[in-house]
Amino acid sequence: MIAEGNSFMDLALAEAAKAAATGEVPVGAVVVEAASGRVLAAAHNRVEADRDPTAHAELLALRAAAAQAGAPRLPDCDLYVTLEPCPMCAQAIAFARIRRLYYGAGDPKGGGVEHGPRIFQQATCNHRPEVYGGIADMAAGALLRAFFAQRR
């Protein structure tokens, strides 16, 4: 699959919508090979479906992309995700040596990039991707708000 520019975030948003439709927290992620624009993996949150506390969209996308690439490190890849990654996913992004991270809405409660432990700013962090936040955050935020409003 090949797509350009903001359409990678649109793919991530479509993944997030799939999560919402199955009662999962609506977050979607896409890993793209930067030079070719090839989508290596697209995933959404599956914590409840998979009964796996680590099944966040980013972790699933990173694992699938690494399997595709046949390597545990993806230095030529970018990750698009609809929500600011949590500390677990941010550290996984560093381990995977992702080149650029694009994310949608910031997450003051659970985020680990611009909030909480700010993983990439830790002196012990092994790799810092370029970070671009606030991409299509209106759409990403609307999905999340609708999800949590429905649950109340």
Added chain:
Amino acid sequence: MIAEGNSFMDLALAEAAKAAATGEVPVGAVVVEAASGRVLAAAHNRVEADRDPTAHAELLALRAAAAQAGAPRLPDCDLYVTLEPCPMCAQAIAFARIRRLYYGAGDPKGGGVEHGPRIFQQATCNHRPEVYGGIADMAAGALLRAFFAQRR
């Protein structure tokens, strides 16, 4: 499998030795159902073998234990690991609602519990396990030193 007291850490050390034997960073982890002493999962680092940047011993053990338990949260379980968990694994431990974390050697360079972002001390951390560090740290540290000495 049923074992008691320090023998859970011995199981984790045996897992770490398996990792060393296959050229992986030697870390092992075990998830135990606290009341019964039943070992739900035992795992070792498989980053290179699985080509998976997230395949740390703790993450693999948590995922396998959650699959065993049929639930993404394990509030009645303890985790034994030979090395201080990294920030990714510490956050996964919080998501899994692990009751107690027992670990071996501290890790000033890569740890996320008593070093770096100190995940469980973040205001945004959703759950704090009881933490017991320095368990069998001589054995865990010796395994790691031997591994890195061999690589130099």
